[in-house]
Amino acid sequence: MSCERNGTSRVGVWKWNGPAEPRCNVVSCPPLLPPANGAMTYDSIDSIPLYVMLCQSGFDIPVVGLSFTGRLSCQDSGKWYPLDKFPDCIRPMWGDMVLLTELIYQGNCADEKTKNAIKEAVLKYLSRIKDDIDRSICPGRNCRVDNINVVCGSNQKRRSTVYIQRLAKRQTTYARVTFDIATLFDLSKTSSQEAFNISLPLLTAISDRLAKDVENGSLDINGFTLERGAYQTSNNTHLKCPLHYKRDGYKCSD
Incomplete structure (x- = not known):
């Protein structure tokens, strides 16, 4: 967009490169449910929503791929990453x-x-x-x-x-x-x-x-x-x- 001279006043006006004024769209991801036998907390990084799962005493976060570390972040696509929901907390088994x-x-x-x-x-x-x-x-x-x-x-x-x-x-x-x-x-x-x-x-x-x-x-x-x-x-x-x-x-x- 550019600032153009207004012929009737000394104040310039903004001209858009198109018929409509550009706007920032609000990105939102689907609501999350806390994991079974656990809870979740909210935070943000650079205004990007971030949820972290917690597990009750005696339960652990399961191993779900290499990317998941107990956190889900809302992406610009409107999808949670790296999973679309929290996995349930599980009881660990001793080896x-x-x-x-x-x-x-x-x-x-x-x-x-x-x-x-x-x-x-x-x-x-x-x-x-x-x-x-x-x-x-x-x-x-x-x-x-x-x-x-x-x-x-x-x-x-x-x-x-x-x-x-x-x-x-x-x-x-x-x-x-x-x-x-x-x-x-x-x-x-x-x-x-x-x-x-x-x-x-x-x-x-x-x-x-x-x-x-x-x-x-x-x-x-x-x-x-x-x-x-x-x-x-x-x-x-x-x-x-x-x-x-x-x-x-x-x-x-x-």
């Missing part, structure tokens, strides 16, 4: 603190029948020591060994340990048994560091028990050999969430 473990049996492992026999033998051993571990190492702590997997190999492309690489060089066939030593990582009454300081000694004690049993022959299987170094654990623990849950810090969210 497991897990120590990865592997046991290498040297011998002819070439079919599913052999793999199943090895798995059954390991499961039978674990079932036999479960009550003793519950009493002596993990009273009331929900410790367990699960997620057992048996892989036969001599020419695997991916060899995760020096021990397996040594077997491959010797062209030795083997059965690799992997499993998790796990305990519930419960943060309901402790901090993450306190929970870690409780969980790690339990996992280490169970691992030490398994290592001793490997040495004394408790996990021997006919037709296979367990050499020194056949039992190994990872250097670090990690948090594992239940199926259909994502890790969210030290918690698991839907």
Whole structure:
């Protein structure tokens, strides 16, 4: 628009580039409802409406994509970003603190029948020591060994340990048994560091028990050999969430 001379007075007038005076349109987004088991607060950034969701004690904001951080802003399009409404607050689920473990049996492992026999033998051993571990190492702590997997190999492309690489060089066939030593990582009454300081000694004690049993022959299987170094654990623990849950810090969210 431009300021033009008015021929009848000494005051100029504005001329629009069109028949109508330009106006700023008020942008508004649809009303929002607070999340279930929570509330929302209002704020603004550069006059852009912004709502932030809050959750009641014992509830958390769910993981809904990478863009959503518990805030919704009204865009020039009249739509909320990054979601069109707040998700409901959810109760977090605790995951497991897990120590990865592997046991290498040297011998002819070439079919599913052999793999199943090895798995059954390991499961039978674990079932036999479960009550003793519950009493002596993990009273009331929900410790367990699960997620057992048996892989036969001599020419695997991916060899995760020096021990397996040594077997491959010797062209030795083997059965690799992997499993998790796990305990519930419960943060309901402790901090993450306190929970870690409780969980790690339990996992280490169970691992030490398994290592001793490997040495004394408790996990021997006919037709296979367990050499020194056949039992190994990872250097670090990690948090594992239940199926259909994502890790969210030290918690698991839907």
